[in-house]
Amino acid sequence: MKKIVLPAYNPNILRAVMSLRVEEAPVPEPGDNEVLIKVYAASCNPSDIAFMAGSYNVVKSLPAVPGFEGSGIVTEVGAGAENYYGKKVSFFTQQDEDGSWAEYVCTKTSNLLILDESMDMDQAACFAINPFTARGLLDIALLQNTPAVVQNAAGSQVASFIRKMASELDVSVIDIVRKEETAQLLKKQGSKYVLLESDPEFDKKLSEWSKKLDARLAFDAVSGSMSGRIINAMPEGSELVVYGGLSNKPVTDVHPLGLIFKDKVISGFNLGSWRQLLDDEYFEEISRELQQHFIAGDYQTRIQGKINFENVIKGLSQYLKNMSKGKVLIANE
Ligand SMILES: NC(=O)c1ccc[n+]([C@@H]2O[C@H](COP(=O)([O-])OP(=O)(O)OC[C@H]3O[C@@H](n4cnc5c(N)ncnc54)[C@H](OP(=O)(O)O)[C@@H]3O)[C@@H](O)[C@H]2O)c1
Known part of the structure; x- marks a missing residue:
């Protein structure tokens, strides 16, 4: 599979973006209570920018795959995660593991939001945060x-x-x-x-x-x-x-x-601390309620473009120039 790799943190964010490279890697295997997601699209947020600059709360061992959220389909499950097989999901992943800017990612079931079948997968890529x-x-x-x-x-x-x-x-x-x-x-x-x-x-x-x-x-x-x-x-x-x-x-x-x-x-x-305050049932209720707004079209994330892995430097530079224009999605094609 392909993944986007950050070799080193750099406070000069343009240089950090320029240093990103596409690498081939084996598809990871999910452990207990984990799933393997075939990523449909992944978003780039200010937290990803701060992460690449080395000025965020999350610091991973390098080289690292950035990306704290995305959308996709669960294609393999570890023990305890059987119920998630084949589900459409949004996910949020911040641990010291490879992020969402990859063709496949493994993450814990607690990081998943199960999606309604009608949810648009581009919108789902920017849904979890x-x-x-x-x-x-x-x-x-x-x-x-x-x-x-x-x-x-x-x-x-x-x-x-x-x-x-x-x-x-x-x-x-x-x-x-x-x-x-x-x-x-x-x-x-x-x-x-x-x-x-x-x-x-x-x-x-x-x-x-x-x-x-x-x-x-x-x-x-x-x-x-x-x-x-x-x-x-x-x-x-x-x-x-x-x-x-x-x-x-x-x-x-x-x-x-x-x-x-x-x-x-x-x-x-x-967000993480707020989430911890809510019980799972209530959080899922909020997720369903928000999804209904997306499906009805009254909530929407503005998306200025979709790029493939090869164009990641160009696409992220474009986002940095005009962030209000909307998200740039890194999409698997
Ligand atoms: N605490 C949390 O849990 C949490 C969770 C999610 C998001 N956030 C934060 O929420 C904020 C918005 O995130 P987002 O994904 O919605 O952003 P976004 O859609 O990517 O847009 C970023 C916005 O910030 C503006 N901006 C960038 N640098 C600025 C600066 N130095 N001074 C004033 N405005 C500036 C941009 O304006 P231009 O168009 O003028 O560049 C753009 O409107 C970020 O700070 C993010 O870290 C926090």
């Missing part, structure tokens, strides 16, 4: 009963799921983006409160809008000084939930008086 992340973040909004939320990197796929789910719950959204073209696109799609990071009146507008809408919760995928600017501008009692580090910088510029005298809070979110 982002829609669930948006759902987890929206759960915080529901718990806090906030009428509005603020989010940055608002052109991302997680952000678009947050907008969709928030509108179903009648929660307003203030969207922050870094590019004018993304701001225009969101406005065209119906977003009412769109703020450009470079707007000279950024802090004033964010303060006015969050006060007017009573937005007391912000989802921060960028970190760096943006974290401080957002929480500083928000009303008393607000919480900034950091769930991404796209700027590759530490959280900075937070005004200490806001934390001390205005009950502001900064916290973190990650």
Whole structure:
């Protein structure tokens, strides 16, 4: 089988992408409670980019096959995994094992989401992480009963799921983006409160809008000084939930008086920990519910292209140039 191999971590992400190579390898065999998946397609997410740069939470022994999620069919099963044979699945895999950028991958049954027969396999390749992340973040909004939320990197796929789910719950959204073209696109799609990071009146507008809408919760995928600017501008009692580090910088510029005298809070979110809080039955119920939205066509991951293994460098470079345009899928052909 073919697999894509990262020989070394490189903080220069373009160099890391350029170093990827396609290798031939024997098809792996599933162990106990594992399955072998014939991968249909695999997504590239910011976490894969951070992984290749060597700046992610997951560090694998090198050389490594990147890719934390994908879709496919179970073609072989280990002991204890017999029920999964022949199933269509989405999967999420982060252990020190080969990732999804390969023709075949072995993973534990606990990493699988069994798919409805009608689920589109391209959409399924980006199903295991982002829609669930948006759902987890929206759960915080529901718990806090906030009428509005603020989010940055608002052109991302997680952000678009947050907008969709928030509108179903009648929660307003203030969207922050870094590019004018993304701001225009969101406005065209119906977003009412769109703020450009470079707007000279950024802090004033964010303060006015969050006060007017009573937005007391912000989802921060960028970190760096943006974290401080957002929480500083928000009303008393607000919480900034950091769930991404796209700027590759530490959280900075937070005004200490806001934390001390205005009950502001900064916290973190990650999908894995949220998943651990849910019992399996409830998680499966969420999975079925989300799949129904995908099948009905009201939820969708934007996909800008599909590439084969030979074009992986070109395809990932294209994604890095314009991430808001959608995911690039590495597809088996
Ligand atoms: N904590 C968790 O469990 C969890 C789970 C899933 C995702 N995430 C995080 O969620 C975020 C979005 O993921 P995704 O897959 O939805 O992303 P995506 O669809 O690939 O889009 C990435 C977005 O980030 C924007 N962006 C990139 N670098 C930026 C920067 N330095 N400053 C501002 N904006 C920047 C891009 O804008 P341009 O078009 O302008 O480049 C694009 O809109 C990421 O941070 C990811 O790590 C976290």
